[in-house]
Amino acid sequence: MAYLNADLIGVPGGRAQLQTPALVIDxxxxxxxxxxxxxxxxxxxxxxxxxxxxxxSLTVARRQIAAGAIGQCAAKLGExxxxxxxxxxxxxxxxxxxxxxxxxxxxxxxxRVPELIAVCDHxxxxxxxxxxxxxxxxxxxLLVDLDVGLARTGIESGARAAALAKMIAHAPGLxxxxxxxxxxxxxxxxxxxxxRAKSLEAMAALKxxxxxxxxxxxxxxxxxxxGTGTFDIDxxxxxxxxxxxxxxxxxxxxxxxxxxxxxxxAPFATALFVQTxxxxxxxxxxxxxxxxxxxFATDAGPPAVAQGAPKGASYFFFGDEQGGVIYDADExxxxxxxxxxxxxxxxxxxxxLYDCYHVCRGDMLVDIWPxxxxxxxx
Numbered sequence: 001m002a003y004l005n006a007d008l009i010g011v012p013g014g015r016a017q018l019q020t021p022a023l024v025i026d027x028x029x030x031x032x033x034x035x036x037x038x039x040x041x042x043x044x045x046x047x048x049x050x051x052x053x054x055x056x057s058l059t060v061a062r063r064q065i066a067a068g069a070i071g072q073c074a075a076k077l078g079e080x081x082x083x084x085x086x087x088x089x090x091x092x093x094x095x096x097x098x099x100x101x102x103x104x105x106x107x108x109x110x111x112r113v114p115e116l117i118a119v120c121d122h123x124x125x126x127x128x129x130x131x132x133x134x135x136x137x138x139x140x141x142l143l144v145d146l147d148v149g150l151a152r153t154g155i156e157s158g159a160r161a162a163a164l165a166k167m168i169a170h171a172p173g174l175x176x177x178x179x180x181x182x183x184x185x186x187x188x189x190x191x192x193x194x195x196r197a198k199s200l201e202a203m204a205a206l207k208x209x210x211x212x213x214x215x216x217x218x219x220x221x222x223x224x225x226x227g228t229g230t231f232d233i234d235x236x237x238x239x240x241x242x243x244x245x246x247x248x249x250x251x252x253x254x255x256x257x258x259x260x261x262x263x264x265x266a267p268f269a270t271a272l273f274v275q276t277x278x279x280x281x282x283x284x285x286x287x288x289x290x291x292x293x294x295x296f297a298t299d300a301g302p303p304a305v306a307q308g309a310p311k312g313a314s315y316f317f318f319g320d321e322q323g324g325v326i327y328d329a330d331e332x333x334x335x336x337x338x339x340x341x342x343x344x345x346x347x348x349x350x351x352x353l354y355d356c357y358h359v360c361r362g363d364m365l366v367d368i369w370p371x372x373x374x375x376x377x378x
Contacts, residue, residue: 051246078376133173187229
């Protein structure tokens with residue numbers, strides 16, 4: 001595929017010449033983040049199974065695995081299929097697959113991926129999965145998805161969850177592989193004490209459930225969960241076998257706030273930006289850019305200005321195609337053609353808006369990476 005800015009690869013100063021809006025990876029920060037998480041997990045004796053819903057990229061997945069990750073998580077079948085197409089050999093689909101069409105795709109994926117793992121939280125779905133995999137050459141590894149407070153998916157820890165695990169263990173074509181417990185509602189809590197207490201409470205529920213199953217003779221080789229917001233808390237519970245952090249590789253304004261608002265320093269560097277260009281500047285203290293609603297996920301508010309505008313400048317959405325920058329009029333005025341880099345509000349859905357990453361080291365564009373799983377929402 002021919003990318004718009006490919007002619008700038010290797011050109012000194014090419015980063016500033018990008019046609020925009022452009023999704024940019026700061027390669028130095030990106031590499032440091034991958035190394036830092038890998039080192040953290042190694043120190044904790046914890047496996048890393050990063051979530052590909054953040055990056056949706058085979059190149060990023062391969063770099064994470066090269067640094068020690070045991071595989072990838074995928075939120076959707078489509079993401080898992082894209083990862084499999086690129087040769088990723090261990091994939092955990094973290095959302096339940098419940099439709100007949102989805103189960104056919106799951107069976108086809110299981111046949112070609114060395115290790116495919118799925119999750120389930122309902123007995124009726126177990127019955128349908130057992131029927132779909134009854135004659136499969138390889139059983140489907142299945143985790144019971146526990147609800148540890150998010151209430152989005154998962155079954156409450158206790159007798160019903162134990163019954164579901166037994167059902168999976170005795171179903172033809174299925175293999176009970178353990179438990180998933182993701183406390184997504186805790187990832188952005190700004191109070192460090194509250195985040196720690198509630199995260200360890202969720203891990204305690206997971207440990208208790210694993211203990212209940214052990215009494216019934218059901219081992220849990222996989223106990224998976226956690227995320228970027230609790231990466232430094234969950235290991236202390238000594239219950240997880242692997243952690244599902246995703247956003248650490250890029251970071252965003254939401255995750256930076258988790259540490260910075262209480263006065264700490266974010267443990268990972270911001271590596272993902274949307275680069276935009278000033279297209280109009282006819283009002284004092286106001287400039288218009290070419291990156292509006294269509295260039296950022298807007299669920300978490302506007303982006304933060306990182307570089308290219310006067311100190312204290314703020315960004316707002318000025319329309320579908322335009323953004324606005326407000327700054328102190330006494331500072332150096334912005335002019336058409338000026339380049340501004342923004343920290344994205346929420347990295348995962350912002351990535352889904354773009355076809356590729358512009359990978360930069362310093363002021364040079366060194367590569368362009370495709371986002372293969374972009375828009376794979378089914």
